Amino acid sequence: MTQSTGPEPALAAGEDPRRYAQILTAVYDATMAGGRGPARPREVIGDSWRRLQTLGIDPEQKSISPSLVDVSDLELSRRDSGLFDVLDDLARGLESVVQDGNNILVVADRHGRVLWRSGSTAVLDRADGLGFVEGASWAEDSVGTNAIGTALVSRRAVQIFSAEHYVRSHHPWTCAGAPIKDPRTGQVIGAVDVSGPASSVHPTTLALVDAIARLAESQLREHHRQNLDLLRSVAAPMLARLHSPALAVDANGWVAATSSVALRTRVLLPEDLATGRFWMPTLGVCEVEPLPGGWLVRPTGVAESASVSETAGATTICIDLRHPQHTRLEIRSEVGEWIHEPTPRHAEILYLLAVHREGRTAAQMAADLFGDGGRAITVRAEMSRLRKQLSGVVMTQPYRFDASATLEILMPEDISRLLPHSSAPAVRARRIR
Incomplete structure (x- = not known):
């Protein structure tokens, strides 16, 4: 049960799921009782269990009580997640996994909150019994080891099978999840997950989920490029008329166009940027004006190499x-x-x-x-x-x-x-x- 650097399925190809589940149960029971089991959990699982034991999470909790979320709040969370534009790509890419009726497709935000789910009525009903519903938090510190929460913490694709789940009531399930990063910031903005009965476990599911997450990132990267091109078309004529250094940047600080400023791809912007004067680490004090889809940044002449003081x-x-x-x-x-x-x-x-x-x-x-x-x-x-x-x-x-x-x-x-x-x-x- 060793851990590799890439996505590692919980079950190796050709391994008997029932026999493997029995071993995992023995490992789980011994670990939770503070004893020594017949084997050690995989590293990603052992790390997760230790985190949860430290937090005092009860592995015997019977069900999850999802926090009630207003429909309008949930819709706002969906829009603000950064995942709205790639939802169709995620659903199409994983359609073959959920179309048999045994599995559920879930997309969660960076905090582990379920934003969307899709599946047959039967599997959705089973998920309801676990509190696996839209608006519920499936962060690791809320519901224990699971593919959504653990993928977000570890920042890698993971598959959780049967008794690898920290909460015992989740043992009849298997899940595979992968984090999705925003190419503009490098930050994890959510996760995609496929879950179903433990009997439906398959080694290739993890690789497919991870590949779809990477495809979503590629789509986000293309959307970002298109937005920069649009900002550049607006800003280029303005920069040409200026007789002082200036940059046109998007809301995340990515540079669309420059005039008399050293070439760079991105600058860090204040979180609450507005029209006025601001200090920026690589540019010094700057005058900032709004542009459609971004900002016009005009350095005032302070040397870039100056210290913050x-x-x-x-x-x-x-x-x-x-x-x-x-x-x-x-x-x-x-x-x-x-x-x-x-x-x-x-x-x-x-x-x-x-x-x-x-x-x-x-x-x-x-x-x-x-x-x-x-x-x-x-x-x-x-x-x-x-x-x-x-x-x-x-x-x-x-x-x-x-x-x-x-x-x-x-x-x-x-x-x-x-x-x-x-x-x-x-x-x-x-x-x-």
């Missing part, structure tokens, strides 16, 4: 690690504030820089992240990507936060929930202190 006076850098899935970096200064959600790797780096305020060399960071100081080249490449987003916030020689800024770090109440996706030795050591 030089561009914006007294500055506070806040790293919020309290949510297990979504690290938030907030910069507050005299000219405004902005919030950025870093990638999981960048979240690890920001945490390590916060606890080592004096800074880390590339070799030290490599040891922290990989347990191997010889991987400094990998670290330098990752730091280069991070500093393109956080120029003036993260400094070099050694890598560190700007010393003049005030640094705040908000930790989870339960230290075992610190960056649960991370396998970095320095992070894992902190979790068990």
Whole structure:
């Protein structure tokens, strides 16, 4: 029951599902009783069970009571999820899996809330009995190990079979889920899941679900390209008439067109951007004006290499690690504030820089992240990507936060929930202190 780096089905091809389910039940019973089972759960399952035991989730809960959601609120969540435009692609791609009437197709948002589901009346009725309904939360910390919640935490495709579910009442089910990332931000915005009776388990289901999730990401990427092209067509004539540096960017900071500004693909924007003057990490203080589908950003002349203190006076850098899935970096200064959600790797780096305020060399960071100081080249490449987003916030020689800024770090109440996706030795050591 080992874990590979790619999508790994719960059941190997040719394996007897009934025999495998019996082994899993024995492993589950022994683990929940604090004993030693006939085998160890797969790594992704064992990690999930430990997280849930730490949270005190009851594995014997009989059913899930879905939170009641107003129809209008649910529709708003669907529109805001970023998944609305790819729903038809998800449904078509997985039609063959659900058309036999045994399986249910579910699309959830980044928090694990069920936004849509599709299936036969019989399978939907069975799902109702579990609280597997539209509007219900199937986050891991709400209902235990399941393909939606565990895929969102692990950020990888997973298949959960029978007694691999943490809650015993879910053991008659099998599910395969894959996270969907927004290509504009790199953040997970939801998950697609196929669930059904445990007897319907098949090794290829996970690969199909993962492939459909990647197809959805491709479609989102194409929509983004089309929107940038439209913004570029609007902004190009305006930029041509200006006699000062300027950029046209979309709502996520992706650059559609530039004039007299160093070439870049994206800039970080304040979360509540509006017309006026704002500070941006890679551009300094800028004048901002609205454009159809984006913003016109005009740097005022502050050098890009300036530190946060030089561009914006007294500055506070806040790293919020309290949510297990979504690290938030907030910069507050005299000219405004902005919030950025870093990638999981960048979240690890920001945490390590916060606890080592004096800074880390590339070799030290490599040891922290990989347990191997010889991987400094990998670290330098990752730091280069991070500093393109956080120029003036993260400094070099050694890598560190700007010393003049005030640094705040908000930790989870339960230290075992610190960056649960991370396998970095320095992070894992902190979790068990």
